[in-house]
Amino acid sequence: MALVSVSEITYGRMRAPDLDAMEEFLTEFGMTRSARTANALYMRGTDPAHHIHVTELGEPRFVGFAYSVDDLDDLARAATAPGASGIENIDEPGGGRRVRLTEPNGYQIELVHGIASLPPISVAGTPINTGAEPRKRVGSFMKLNGGPSHVKRIGHGGFSTPRLPESIRWFRDTLGVIATDDMYRGSVDNISTSFSRLDRGDDYVDHHVLLIRKNEKAGLHHISYEVADVDDLFLGHAHLKKTGKYEHLQGISRVAVGGQITDFWLDPWGRMHEHWSDIDRLNKANGSRTIDLASDVSATWGSPGSQRFLQYCSP
Ligand SMILES: [Fe+2]
16 A cells, blocks of 8 residues: 555646746746746646746756645655655745655655645637547637647656666555556566556546656656647647747657657756647556567657657756
């Protein structure tokens, strides 16, 4: 039995020496400022979560991920874990309470509860005609306004690590995430990439909330956000490209493991941020798989993952 069973990923936390430049990137990426203090930037999506991305002022570094728990009993249990902080009031916009843990690579894991919500931001969707449903948009003209994607929510976070089995075990035993796909090379115990999802029983959740990749160094692999729909992802790609300011690393492609349409961009300090739409949705009964990397697991369309992408790691 895991220490707790987290209900969702809540935000990622990193540091940057220039909050203006970070806010500009995240705005062009499709988020909206929720709050800004002298020392930190809080960005939100269109869902009610108060913030889904935190940047503290400081030398560029990834701090860690935060996950929500269902109640204060979970926080009390988490506070008994080795090295846990005890229950703290979060002295930041949105408030709430938290327990801080340290995962095996030294990154901070916050378990949070009671952070304020905000009214959702409405997004005007554009229906799409398909072969099966050719009358979804009858009697009107296609209207797409250029601009950033509309980031809806945070979806998952990923680590690179030289301590893969230990890291997988820690996250599953501590946060209660469950195996979706463990990908191996040669023998099944030689896992190189591991995908875990939330355990919400019969409820359907994203294919993964966490991925962990074997690497020579430990660090952030990427942080990932759902956008409004596939059109919105392509619009956001065109917008980021048009700014001429940011480096595109991977995509647009439909990945074979997870199933989502995906696109990856680097922030001004090289941290990889993902847009995605239409991921596999699974519940507990859907179980888990082990996948031989010798089988074809490259993108089903679009560019397959480059070596740089696969081995990406930012401290
Ligand atoms: Fe991802």
